[in-house]
Amino acid sequence: MSIELRNIAKKFGDFVAVDNLNLHIETGELVALLGLSGSGKTTLLRIIAGLETPDTGEVLFHGEDASDVSVRERKVGFVFQHYALFRHMTVFENVAFGLRVIPRRARPAEAAIARRVHELLKLVQLDFLADRYPSQLSGGQRQRVALARTLAVEPKVLLLDEPFGALDAKVRQELRRWLRRLHDEIKITSVFVTHDQEEALELANRIVVMNQGRIEQIGSAEEVYHHPANAFVYNFLGNVNLFHGRIENGRVFLGDTAVELENTHAHAHPETGKAVLYVRPHLLEIVMKPNGKQTFPATVKSINPAGPQVKIELVAEWGDMVQVEIDHERYQALHLEPGANVFLRPKEQKLFVYSI
Amino acid sequence: MVRIALITIAMVFVALFIFIPVIAVFAEALRKGVGAYFAAIANPEARAAIRLTLMTAAIAVPLNVTFGIAASWAIARFDFPGKQTLLTLIDIPFSVSPVISGMLFVLLLGVRAPLGGFLAAHGIRVIFAEPGIVLATLFVTFPLAARELIPIMQAVGSEEEEAAIVLGAGGWQMFFRVTIPNVKWGLLYGLVLCNARAMGEFGAVSVVSGHIQGHTNTMPLYVEILYNDFQFAAAFAVSSLLTMLAIATLIAKRFLERRVVPVKQAQDELAVKVAA
Numbered sequence: 001m002s003i004e005l006r007n008i009a010k011k012f013g014d015f016v017a018v019d020n021l022n023l024h025i026e027t028g029e030l031v032a033l034l035g036l037s038g039s040g041k042t043t044l045l046r047i048i049a050g051l052e053t054p055d056t057g058e059v060l061f062h063g064e065d066a067s068d069v070s071v072r073e074r075k076v077g078f079v080f081q082h083y084a085l086f087r088h089m090t091v092f093e094n095v096a097f098g099l100r101v102i103p104r105r106a107r108p109a110e111a112a113i114a115r116r117v118h119e120l121l122k123l124v125q126l127d128f129l130a131d132r133y134p135s136q137l138s139g140g141q142r143q144r145v146a147l148a149r150t151l152a153v154e155p156k157v158l159l160l161d162e163p164f165g166a167l168d169a170k171v172r173q174e175l176r177r178w179l180r181r182l183h184d185e186i187k188i189t190s191v192f193v194t195h196d197q198e199e200a201l202e203l204a205n206r207i208v209v210m211n212q213g214r215i216e217q218i219g220s221a222e223e224v225y226h227h228p229a230n231a232f233v234y235n236f237l238g239n240v241n242l243f244h245g246r247i248e249n250g251r252v253f254l255g256d257t258a259v260e261l262e263n264t265h266a267h268a269h270p271e272t273g274k275a276v277l278y279v280r281p282h283l284l285e286i287v288m289k290p291n292g293k294q295t296f297p298a299t300v301k302s303i304n305p306a307g308p309q310v311k312i313e314l315v316a317e318w319g320d321m322v323q324v325e326i327d328h329e330r331y332q333a334l335h336l337e338p339g340a341n342v343f344l345r346p347k348e349q350k351l352f353v354y355s356i
Numbered sequence: 357m358v359r360i361a362l363i364t365i366a367m368v369f370v371a372l373f374i375f376i377p378v379i380a381v382f383a384e385a386l387r388k389g390v391g392a393y394f395a396a397i398a399n400p401e402a403r404a405a406i407r408l409t410l411m412t413a414a415i416a417v418p419l420n421v422t423f424g425i426a427a428s429w430a431i432a433r434f435d436f437p438g439k440q441t442l443l444t445l446i447d448i449p450f451s452v453s454p455v456i457s458g459m460l461f462v463l464l465l466g467v468r469a470p471l472g473g474f475l476a477a478h479g480i481r482v483i484f485a486e487p488g489i490v491l492a493t494l495f496v497t498f499p500l501a502a503r504e505l506i507p508i509m510q511a512v513g514s515e516e517e518e519a520a521i522v523l524g525a526g527g528w529q530m531f532f533r534v535t536i537p538n539v540k541w542g543l544l545y546g547l548v549l550c551n552a553r554a555m556g557e558f559g560a561v562s563v564v565s566g567h568i569q570g571h572t573n574t575m576p577l578y579v580e581i582l583y584n585d586f587q588f589a590a591a592f593a594v595s596s597l598l599t600m601l602a603i604a605t606l607i608a609k610r611f612l613e614r615r616v617v618p619v620k621q622a623q624d625e626l627a628v629k630v631a632a
């Protein structure tokens with residue numbers, strides 16, 4: 001089922017939680033809502049589910065206005081940020097709940113309910129915990145029970161609010177892959193909220209980057225990562241070094257040095273203004289000799305060789321901290337020590353210019 | 357040293373003011389023998405008092421619990437104009453002396469008051485009759501269940517209820533399958549407290565009852581009459597029933613408190629985690 005949001009706005013008192021937002025989600029898509037804490041992600045999901053009424057705008061399911069459709073008739077599955085499992089019911093009863101509340105005429109027989117519940121518990125690999133209570137489960141197990149409970153009613157749309165929020169990195173990875181597989185299998189239109197950009201990039205067909213109740217960019221992982229629409233998106237997706245400078249007659253100044261840069265993706269190109277230069281740590285190269293105006297000097301502060309890449313912290317000539325990631329071979333070749341004076345050459349950078 | 361002293365003081369007080377009197381009640385009640393004890397309880401007037409007390413509780417407790425659930429749910433879930441006023445009003449019966457509560461009803465519903473007069477003209481007697489006793493009891497027990505339930509409802513939160521609705525439950529299904537089970541221990545606790553108060557209330561009921569033997573005497577009122585009549589053994593026999601109710605209430609209370617507190621604690625822990 002496709003979802004369309006038209007001019008949705010929601011205020012809490014004077015606070016604008018969702019600001020005139022438009023979004024179309026195709027049938028079968030897996031969309032990530034990505035944004036900082038408080039950017040309105042949960043509020044938006046709740047509006048889609050009907051748990052919150054927007055002040056203006058409408059939600060359309062399959063092209064039809066859902067404003068008058070009650071929550072229980074919307075057939076959405078909602079996995080809550082804090083699971084919201086029924087604490088007084090066993091895992092089995094939690095999963096069976098959606099089936100037990102079906103009006104008697106349409107309700108499956110007890111045996112059919114039991115079969116379906118065990119099927120779902122097997123799907124989330126928790127069949128052996130059917131008799132436990134939620135308080136006796138680990139976070140990851142609760143998460144999967146919440147998912148199984150939601151799937152039991154065969155929703156047409158799946159809304160997941162930070163499904164892996166409270167879990168450790170390893171379990172997250174596992175569940176992430178599992179959700180991806182599940183989605184490939186049952187092709188249900190899904191929206192999941194996260195503030196982990198890696199999760200969004202890895203899982204989603206499309207990513208919606210939200211900020212202060214508005215959408216900053218919508219696109220595939222490739223698009224938002226490599227072609228960010230604005231400084232916020234670039235800054236938000238992945239580690240990034242930020243250099244504040246000026247642009248004068250088309251020349252970029254960082255500190256007192258004029259830096260002439262190749263491969264600069266400037267968004268707007270005024271000739272003069274405040275400029276912010278964004279460079280990802282792995283797109284900075286360390287060289288020992290200056291190379292005209294394409295490099296700038298820096299001093300090595302600290303080196304962390306643990307991990308697949310060597311992380312080096314430097315201080316630029318004008319005082320900004322700079323993070324650089326290089327591979328181990330390059331690191332060996334450079335013979336770097338803290339205190340060494342080197343030059344940095346951005347291989348690719350984004351320039352966002354603000355008029356003064 | 358200090359600890360031993362304090363414990364001793366506490367123990368002496370408990371023995372002096374609680375343990376000995378309770379024993380005394382039963383000792384006095386049985387002073388004239390088991391036969392006299394049962395005769396005192398089986399006396400028609402005693403039976404009428406017991407019946408009236410049970411009936412009053414049977415009406416007051418369900419109404420009170422119903423009100424408690426409705427009020428606590430509304431207060432915990434919604435913001436509405438007059439919420440603070442409602443919270444304050446709920447507490448009034450706690451802050452007013454029961455005797456004054458009783459007089460309030462006499463003033464409102466006595467035969468000389470307009471409303472009471474109107475009812476009396478239609479053959480309905482409220483004051484110095486059973487309805488007055490039930491009303492007075494309702495009034496004094498009014499905050500008990502609500503007070504107990506409000507913090508629990510607030511602690512439990514609305515997420516599970518929302519989950520139920522999203523899963524396709526109707527309003528009543530949500531209420532009986534999720535809301536009520538989540539507060540059931542608190543509800544039982546409120547019910548026990550309310551029942552104890554309803555059966556034991558003296559002040560308010562005394563004012564509205566008129567002490568008509570065999571008609572408007574509840575157990576506590578009947579005890580007083582017997583006592584004033586120097587029928588000590590009988591007075592203590594009926595008292596012993598109320599004492600047993602009190603002991604049963606205490607045991608139930610202990611048991612339920614243990615169930616209620618973990619719910620609140622678990623919620624607090626969750627809240628702390630979420631905040632972190």
Ligand SMILES: Nc1ncnc2c1ncn2[C@@H]1O[C@H](COP(=O)(O)OP(=O)(O)OP(=O)(O)O)[C@@H](O)[C@H]1O
Pocket residue numbers: 012015016017035036037038039040041042043044195
């Ligand atoms: N019921 C409410 N009453 C008042 N303000 C609210 C309410 N619900 C949300 N807000 C506010 O709206 C803003 C957006 O909240 P929302 O829960 O949608 O954020 P979020 O993007 O889900 O954040 P997080 O990542 O922390 O879960 C927040 O600033 C929050 O304080």
Ligand SMILES: [Mg+2]
Pocket residue numbers: 041042043081161
């Ligand atoms: Mg949220």
